[in-house]
Every structure is written in C-alpha cells, then in structure tokens.
Amino acid sequence: MTITQLKEKSKTYRKKILELIFHAKAGHTGGCLSIIDLLNVLYNHVLRIPSPKDPSRDRFIQSKGHAVEALYVVLADQGFFPEEDLKTLGQYQSPYIGHPTKKIPGMEQNTGGLGHGLSICAGNALAAKKDKSDIKVYTILGDGEMAEGSNWEAMMFAAHYKLDNLCGILDYNKLQISGANAQVMGLEPIKQKIESFGWSVKEVDGHNIEELVNTFDQLPFENGKPSFIIAHTVKGKGVSYMENVAKWHHGVPSAEQLEQALAELA
C-alpha cells in the first residue's frame, strides 16, 4: 500500500472507530484514536498474515487490550470477519466484547488486564527462534501500562534471550485514565530505561505514516537485540475536542459530537 493509500486508510479507520463506539455506547475512544495509525501501518504494511490461522503468520498481540475497537475495525478491514458483525459489539452474547479474545479471527490471545502482552510476545518470539522460523512478533503497550513490573521482567528476558524478532511499541500519548503519566507515575527517561535493559530503541511520531513505515522497515534495529519503538502519540488524535483530554479515555461521543468529529475527519 502506498503512503497516500495508508493515509486514507487512517482517516477511514478513525471514522469507523467513532461510529462503532457511538453505536455501542461504550469504548476507549481516546486510546483507539491514539493507536490507529500504528495498527494501520502494522496491518497494511508490516505484518505478514496470509490468513488468521496460517502457521507462518507474524504475530500481533495488543497488550493495551482496552483499545480494542481500533483493532476490531482494522481486523474487519483485513477481511478476517464481516464488518457488519461489529454492530453487536458489547451486546449480550456477542463475541465482540470490550477486550480482545481469541474467539475473534485474527486475535491471538485474550488481553485486558495490563502487563501481560510483552511476556506472551517474548514467549512467542522465543518459540520462533527455537523453531528457526522467521516469524516476527509485535505488541502495542500503553504508557500507563509501563508501570506494571511484569513488563520490566519481560524486558530483561527478551534481551537475555536476544529476541531480535520481537518488537515492542509504546503508544506514548502521555495520558492515562486518571491524568498525565507525569502525575500518576512518571516514565521518563523512558528511552534510556529501555535501552539500559538491552533493547534497541527508536522514537517516532506515531501519527506520521511515512515515518512509521520507514521505522518499521528498519527492523530489527540491531541484530541480537529486541527492538522498541516509542511512538509519540496524541490521545484522541484527529478530533479537536478529544485531543489530549484524559476524559476521552473512556468517553462516548453524543450524536452532535459524532457529527462534528466526522466533519473534522472528512
């Protein structure tokens, strides 16, 4: 897909996410708009997934499971299930629930509770190394999630086992549910911390499609080291009244707000 096509995709995805959350009357709007450009580049440029169960597929596990609506929109667009099915999101007996589950084609693992994804991905990457397979494994972590100690256990492990087929991606929008990271639990200096754990780290603008494509194309950043991308993002990106406002972490737009948002994204 060309850069122009990818940019168009991002616009379409943003609109679909907002419509989906509006319809379901629940969702993690801010985080979805924050990670959607990352998911777009991953699924339309980076990941090799011929079909959801193909043994040779690359693996993506969304550790910040709460931004599931963005993943639903992208997986439906990949043709893994009919987009129509998403109308049942959050309803009784619908498989489309508020966090990722393996029941959905294309979702690799149940996530939701934070601090699980990086370990699971490291285990997956280790198995691929042992099997001499060229499968690559990716995860998106939230910035608030980085306070979970298990992530740092996984960091040590991945460096120790030289998992250069593993890539962690930080959705660094600087906000979490109760406010700014800096107030809740400071992450900085995050780049130096992750580097000091033995990873090769790059920083990017997480909404700049070209920059994302170029960065992912350089993986692995160093042979013998796991790679980490710090993606500087904006919570609620693309909708003026949502951007950088913590309450949109779990906010649902009204009909008027939806209309305004869709107009801004047109």
Next chain:
Amino acid sequence: MAFFTYETKKDTRSGFGAGMEYLSQHNPNVVALCADLIGSLKLEGFIKNSPERFFQTGIAEANMIGISAGLAVAGKIPYATTFANFGTGRVYDQIRQSVAYSGTNVKICCSHAGLTLGEDGATHQILEDIGLMKMLPGMVVINPCDYNQTKAATIAIAEHEGPVYLRFGRPVVPVFTPEDQKFEIGKAINLIEGSDVSIFATGHLVWESIQAAEILLEKGIKAEVINIHTIKPLDSEAILKSVAKTKCLVSAEEHQINGGLGDSIAQLLIQTSAYPMEFVGVNDSFGESGKPAELMTKYGLDANNIVEKALKAISRK
C-alpha cells in the same frame, strides 16, 4: 496389619524430575521453565538431555507465566516450575488471564507445597494454592501422593490439552504406589476397601490415611481409603459410591480447610447425599518453622488426627 509396604522413601519433587527426564526423551514439544530453582525442582535430568528446551527465567514468576503462555500459543507444551507459593498466589492474575481464561496449554508445576517444606516457615508454606487454582474455570488440579505417582502424573499431563496445576513437595515419603503406573486424570484410586468410614485424601495425606486405616482396623473399624490425586475434575462417582456404603467421611489434605479438597467434596455431597463429614487440614492459620513431622503433628495433618476425625464422623452417623 500393614495394608501397604514400601522399600524406599523419596520426595515427590524427585518424581516430577524423573517425569521431566522421561519427557525430555519422549515428547519433543515439552519445554521447561524455571524461576531460579532448578535444583529444588529436580530439573537437572531434563536440562542435561534437552538444554535447548529449557528456559531459565530468573526470579521473575509473572514473566515466566506470560512466557509460558506465549510458548503455548506457538505450539509448545510449557512446564512452568517454581515453589508453589510463587507459582500460584504471586502470579494469580497472569494465570487467570493468560493461562486459564485464554485456555493456553500451560502446565504449572510446583514443589514445596504445604507445610512440609519445613524450616523456611510461613512465607514459603502456601496452604491456599489448591483453592486458588481450582476456582479458575478449566484448570485441572492434581496433587499426587508419592514419587511414582508424581512421575506418572508429570508424564500424563503432557497429553492433556489445557491448563494444569500439578502440586508436589519436598519431604521424603514412602513410595508405595506401583512403578510405571498409568496416571488417569480425574480418576480416584480406591486403596483400601472398607464399610465404616470413607477417608478421601490427597498428596502427602494419603500415606497418613493408610496408617490411620491400620490403627482403625485394630479398633475393629473398617475404613475405606481413597486417593483423590485429582482435586479438579473431582471423581464424583467414586466419592458417591463410597459414601453410599460407609455413610460418613473424612477429607485429608495438606492445605487450608477453606478452599481445599474437603470443600469440593462437601459441595458435592450437600447437593446429593449429605453424611457426617470431618475435615483434616489447616484451620485458617499460616504455617511456621519446624521439622516437617513436627509441623504435621502440630497442625493435625497426621494419622492420629485422621483416626480421631474418623471416630467422630462415625459417632455422628
């Protein structure tokens, strides 16, 4: 008279080690992980045979469970090993979400369960692990009674697709079950037939229950002793069949009474055929330092207390 005899005493964790050594040669999908307790878990044989299938995780149990889930997603059969306290209670959310809820084929295999690790004391003596694990939907919970049975269980769980918690211990105990037995998950074993009282025991308490049955026989009481090596799924059929005959029962386990094997049995019987029941287990208390035998006596996890409880159950008929 002696219902069972034995030639040697061995620790059940060595049975686990022997099972792992067998799996290193017979099941290429099995991989082992350990949080810095290789010697305590008796993994040397596995590592010697299959160093490329062993992964040291360091003292980072939460990550070990996550790594195991990832390996399982990739088609491996991971055996995640450490002490029972750190392999269950410490990492409950990892097990709940990434193993049980996700249905990953992870085997959580833990030594030093219960009081009998002895001198280390309460921080290491988990008495809640059976309860924690049995509450998780889809989790199989196994507590074998001796070396041979632990070895057989270790081998058998590789063939079971899904999460398993296998619990064993540190002290040497009589080896009285057959060598090279076939272990059937969820199938209780009737060790001694009797008609006066049923004793349902798991783990180290199975041998104590056999001793209790001998003492009871001297008093003219015929106790039935059943080895419930699998707490979940519980062999309801075997339990109901036994109590239909004996009309009273005792449960015996190296675990809290709250949430243990006895709880599961009581829940079954209260819905079907409630009979007088007595519990042998730790009664809402933490452990402490001491020689295993001293601790088992203090907390009533021995043959004498099982006898007492059996007599009480019989008197309540």
